[in-house]
Amino acid sequence: MARIIVVTSGKGGVGKTTTSAAIAMGLAKKGHKTAVIDFDVGLRNLDLIMGCERRVVYDFINVVNGEATLHQALIKDKNCSQLYILPASQTRDKDALSKEGVEKVLEELSKTFKYIVCDSPAGIEKGAHLAMYFADDAFVVTNPEVSSVRDSDRMLGLMSSKSRRAEQNQEPIKEYLLLSRYSPDRVKLGEMLSVEDVQEILSLPLLGVIPESKSVLNASNAGIPIILDEKSDAGQAYADIVARYLGEDKPHRFIEDKKGFFGKLFGGK
């Protein structure tokens, strides 16, 4: 049985697709057969971030509608043979998805894959609901900013009441916090919420902090998941996150300023 991971946030632009691409790649690189599905029907982006947009023939909706087989629609990643991408349709909208259709696709993927990463669209409507409905684990991507935190909280509420696990009274979805676009400098200046602030509001276990980084934008534009950029701090942060998710004990990094030596020396936090 595959483990289904939803990458969600409620709010848009916080880094869901970047995170989906990175952790799917990370899991695959660790040797686990992984599929990543773009649930953002109508605004498909995952294939761009994964650098496979020119190889899209069939999409998720075609499979849901039975117009193509899963095998035809899955795109094998060129960097890692263990990773497959199921792109969204750009010409349809979220109503083209159905609970039964999604369930069928996930069931079929579960037979051969170890992890299925569902890249949720923003919002709390149908696309986002279906992305999280069948999930076992949830990666809640949050920016250190009040509206993002509030939307994540809303999403967490929906997951604890409107998911399959909740409806069937099973063990609830395991939720993890991923704090992205974090900048210790700005936290120090009081312009950003700190890790502690966000954790206090959401009371979630922290899976990792991804620092604000220029390399993320470059990687996105180049169509290479950021985790493959091992020199970048964001890439390292995602590698840590994948390792922690798989049970490795990695100390948290990127929470404090790199130049924080003097700060620490003089008692600043």
Place this chain on the structure above:
Amino acid sequence: MSTDDQTTAYNAPVLEFKSGSFSVPALILSGNDLQLIEQQLQDKIRLAPEFFKNSPVIIDLKELTRQSLNIDIALITEIARKLGLLPIGIRGGTLQQNKEALDLRIPVYSNNSRTTATGTQIATQTTPDVSQKKDAVPTAMVITQPIRSGQRLYAHGDLVILAQVSAGAEILAEGNIHVYGALRGRALAGVQGNTDARIFCTHLQAELISIAGNYKISEDLAKTIYNKPVHIYLKDYTLVIKEL
């Protein structure tokens, strides 16, 4: 065997008094011309014959008494019966009319319609009331998961939350509310009007607190009690927030 059955049957209660409230139409008379009354009543009944057929009715004499007009109870009930109504009482009549009615075995109701019944109600209801109350006390609802933004929770009795209540969440209880964690959302206790309901929380950061409809929003809360463990109750329709 048969005797045993008989004794049980003898001891088992075969009747019980219960109070019930029924809505019965009142026929309000403002004139004492019996012919005119019969005529007009007939016209009214013709509009909805099925509705009035065998309908119980209370004859209201208040207006006549006020105008010092007399009417014969026997005759007016006779007219009502003739037209298919079943007079089951009078009210607002004079002492003489009340006596006439009772002589005809027609009950007399007082003007505010309830007082006659209350005497018996109290007497017969004492025992069942107690047992009913025992059953009716709802147990507290205990929640261990955080209440997230956008979630809404309603408890018929007390509500105990052993986690945080996020901003944008709403918790409602007919009884008391206890929150052992940060209370950032809205908390409404005594929503069915119980003014004795209270709110207890360990970290008050609420957007709104309310007891029996008397509320305070976050802006009205003093800074000194922010994030403090508090106890909130109602005194003279004003919310009192006391630090614990």
